[in-house]
Amino acid sequence: xxxxxDLGTSGRIIQAATEEGRRALVGYYPVGFPDVATSFDVMxxxxxxxxxxxxxxxxxxxxxxxxxxxxxxxxxxxxGVRTRDLFTAAEKLSERGASSVIMTYWNIIERYGxxxxxxxxxxxxxxxxxxxxxxxxxxxxxxxxSEAHGLDRVFLVSPSSSDERIVSTVASCRGWLYxxxxxxxxxxxARTSSAAPRLVSRIRDLCPExxxxxxxxxxxxxxxxxxxxxxxxxxxGSALLRTMLKSQDEGRPSDTTELAxxxxxxxxGVRx
Amino acid sequence: xxxxxxxxxxxxRPDERGHFGRFGGQFVPEALQSALAELNDALEAxxxxxxxxxxxxxxxxxxxxxxxxxxxxxxxxEHAGNARIVLKREDLNHTGxxxxxNVLGQALLARRMGKKRLIAETGAGQHGVATxxxxxxxxxxxxxxxxxxxxxxxxxNVARMQLLGARVVAVGSGSQTxxxxxxxxxxxxxxxxxxxxxxIGSASGPHPFPMMVRDFQRVISREARSQVLExxxxxxDAVAACVGGGSNAIGMFxxxxxxxxxxxxxxxxxxxxxxxxxxxxxxxxxxxxxxxGTRSFVLQDEDxxxxxxxxxxxxxxxxxxxxxHAWLAESGRATYEPVDDPEAxxxxxxxxxxxxxxxxxxxxxxxxxxxxxGRHLAETDPDAEPLxxxxxxxxxxxxxxxAISWFGLDGTPDRTTGDNR
Numbered sequence: 289x290x291x292x293x294d295l296g297t298s299g300r301i302i303q304a305a306t307e308e309g310r311r312a313l314v315g316y317y318p319v320g321f322p323d324v325a326t327s328f329d330v331m332x333x334x335x336x337x338x339x340x341x342x343x344x345x346x347x348x349x350x351x352x353x354x355x356x357x358x359x360x361x362x363x364x365x366x367x368g369v370r371t372r373d374l375f376t377a378a379e380k381l382s383e384r385g386a387s388s389v390i391m392t393y394w395n396i397i398e399r400y401g402x403x404x405x406x407x408x409x410x411x412x413x414x415x416x417x418x419x420x421x422x423x424x425x426x427x428x429x430x431x432x433x434s435e436a437h438g439l440d441r442v443f444l445v446s447p448s449s450s451d452e453r454i455v456s457t458v459a460s461c462r463g464w465l466y467x468x469x470x471x472x473x474x475x476x477x478a479r480t481s482s483a484a485p486r487l488v489s490r491i492r493d494l495c496p497e498x499x500x501x502x503x504x505x506x507x508x509x510x511x512x513x514x515x516x517x518x519x520x521x522x523x524x525g526s527a528l529l530r531t532m533l534k535s536q537d538e539g540r541p542s543d544t545t546e547l548a549x550x551x552x553x554x555x556x557g558v559r560x
Numbered sequence: 561x562x563x564x565x566x567x568x569x570x571x572x573r574p575d576e577r578g579h580f581g582r583f584g585g586q587f588v589p590e591a592l593q594s595a596l597a598e599l600n601d602a603l604e605a606x607x608x609x610x611x612x613x614x615x616x617x618x619x620x621x622x623x624x625x626x627x628x629x630x631x632x633x634x635x636x637x638e639h640a641g642n643a644r645i646v647l648k649r650e651d652l653n654h655t656g657x658x659x660x661x662n663v664l665g666q667a668l669l670a671r672r673m674g675k676k677r678l679i680a681e682t683g684a685g686q687h688g689v690a691t692x693x694x695x696x697x698x699x700x701x702x703x704x705x706x707x708x709x710x711x712x713x714x715x716x717n718v719a720r721m722q723l724l725g726a727r728v729v730a731v732g733s734g735s736q737t738x739x740x741x742x743x744x745x746x747x748x749x750x751x752x753x754x755x756x757x758x759x760i761g762s763a764s765g766p767h768p769f770p771m772m773v774r775d776f777q778r779v780i781s782r783e784a785r786s787q788v789l790e791x792x793x794x795x796x797d798a799v800a801a802c803v804g805g806g807s808n809a810i811g812m813f814x815x816x817x818x819x820x821x822x823x824x825x826x827x828x829x830x831x832x833x834x835x836x837x838x839x840x841x842x843x844x845x846x847x848x849x850x851x852x853g854t855r856s857f858v859l860q861d862e863d864x865x866x867x868x869x870x871x872x873x874x875x876x877x878x879x880x881x882x883x884x885h886a887w888l889a890e891s892g893r894a895t896y897e898p899v900d901d902p903e904a905x906x907x908x909x910x911x912x913x914x915x916x917x918x919x920x921x922x923x924x925x926x927x928x929x930x931x932x933x934g935r936h937l938a939e940t941d942p943d944a945e946p947l948x949x950x951x952x953x954x955x956x957x958x959x960x961x962x963a964i965s966w967f968g969l970d971g972t973p974d975r976t977t978g979d980n981r
Contacts, residue, residue, distance in 0.1 A: 349734070349740075349851065349852070349866050350743070351742075351750075352747075358733060362733065365865060370863055371863045395849050395850040395851065395858070395860070395864040396864045398849060398850060399860065399863060421588060421853075423588075423590060423593060425577060425586070426586065426587060443590070444589060444591075446590050446591035448591055448593070448753070449590055453590070471591055471753065471754075472750060473747045473751065
């Protein structure tokens with residue numbers, strides 16, 4: 289079945305990086321932090337070095353996120369971020385030729401209306417959606433809506449996923465597969481996980497055609513380089529966000545200097 | 561009561577993947593899927609294993625103190641129209657609430673699965689105390705997550721858990737109540753699932769938790785049903801319970817669900833009143849959504865962000881509700897109504913003064929609801945003498961501090977005698 293894997297829009301972007309003899313860099317950033325307008329600017333900075341921007345939606349109950357993403361999300365919600373700001377963010381990235389996917393907890397989409405969300409997101413020019421708390425078994429409505437509006441569907445696998453679940457999850461994906469490298473929540477880790485290369489090698493044996501993005505824990509160019517040795521795409525989130533939390537805490541909330549340097553470091557890492 | 565009566569599992573609902581109609585399911589990260597599947601398999605094997613059911617029944621009897629009493633409340637009933645109110649005394653269980661029923665079951669199950677560590681979320685602290693108790697009994701490590709607002713208002717239960725050897729983590733994020741404690745426990749579990757069982761206390765969360773908690777709590781209605789039949793020679797006209805996440809209520813309702821002449825009433829926390837927006841009446845005024853791994857009614861804003869709930873009762877202060885209650889509400893089989901803070905506190909005081917029973921503030925919502933129901937029934941049918949069974953889910957010792965501030969008591973004696981005045 290992997291021979292027929294549909295790369296969609298975002299899978300092709302990852303594949304293009306591979307064809308250049310490097311790996312793709314995916315940068316996560318939540319819309320609305322420190323405020324909606326500044327988050328658009330931050331995403332533009334990310335687009336300088338990332339192949340794909342993962343636009344996060346802040347959520348009141350982020351059970352899969354560590355303290356960095358939770359803190360930023362709480363502040364973004366307090367500053368008034370709305371679901372519709374996702375579409376504006378995707379539109380702005382699209383205008384400057386950058387590609388994006390959305391990362392959101394499922395209730396946000398369900399509340400907006402599954403088909404309406406897919407419709408408005410496709411109109412805004414985003415490539416697809418990563419759904420971290422939606423497993424394919426619960427995704428009937430989402431699969432139909434994403435098909436109808438031509439959006440990629442990125443589901444997750446983890447080191448605890450059985451072979452059967454990896455195969456069935458990949459069968460429901462379009463675009464690429466998100467592999468969580470550790471059993472845990474999002475956040476910067478001192479060392480990248482040893483479970484990650486094992487998981488990737490299992491996926492490659494089972495489903496050789498699917499591009500694999502690795503997330504959870506990558507924080508600098510060196511770790512990006514290590515991860516790029518086995519994954520097709522390296523996903524970075526908390527480390528990027530941490531620079532902007534620091535900027536805010538130090539009273540210069542729109543200062544992206546440190547962020548830009550990190551993006552450059554990471555981009556070099558996936559090209560090493 | 562025989563062993564099989566405690567643990568018999570006929571009439572199973574939900575479907576294979578945990579759906580009660582359109583509610584329930586599993587909305588959790590893939591990382592937890594294998595743990596949930598393992599739990600589901602272990603649960604099925606345990607129910608089929610007589611050694612497990614025997615050990616659970618023995619503990620329920622000789623440790624928890626089951627069967628719990630059925631107590632008629634004649635002086636309370638004077639305030640309930642023509643109704644006779646009967647109390648199912650879960651407050652008399654070891655640790656002081658119904659929570660022990662589920663905790664003993666899940667802790668035994670966790671031990672069978674080779675887990676060494678139990679984690680739990682708690683609101684009022686009743687479930688945390690019960691979990692810490694079971695961990696001590698079975699020699700397991702225990703960590704309890706509790707919202708910071710709740711560790712402040714339920715300090716006594718924090719100390720109880722610590723005395724029992726548990727670690728208590730105050731959760732300072734979000735609304736700092738039960739939902740945030742659950743977030744933090746889920747985060748712990750996703751990182752520790754190999755060694756740890758997440759012992760959910762509410763009839764909520766991803767499948768198989770709502771079904772599992774219900775099946776460990778249904779002993780309440782199994783006993784109550786036969787006790788009422790034995791004492792009164794008939795089924796009750798109505799059964800009442802408080803509903804936060806819904807574990808005591810589903811336990812109290814379950815065996816009556818097919819007795820369609822028995823009305824089922826769930827009383828939610830109305831807080832400062834529905835109109836105020838400061839409440840925890842999820843079924844009354846929530847909308848369908850996904851929270852903590854399950855689809856049910858959720859208090860949420862128009863973007864799907866969870867809205868903070870409010871209640872004088874920490875145990876009911878939750879913006880979600882178990883999926884089986886959502887199904888019972890939508891199907892019309894059960895009726896859910898809010899009881900606001902003053903009404904609940906008034907019932908707490910009334911039960912103290914008329915029957916000498918100090919209920920948990922959670923349970924006082926059920927008492928208040930039953931009083932209201934009795935009065936309402938007296939208006940609609942003055943000749944009827946309805947029999948109402950109320951699940952008195954917990955005792956109120958933990959709530960004395962709240963009662964002190966609510967009623968303006970200050971611990972000053974009414975009079976001092978003797979020479980050293």
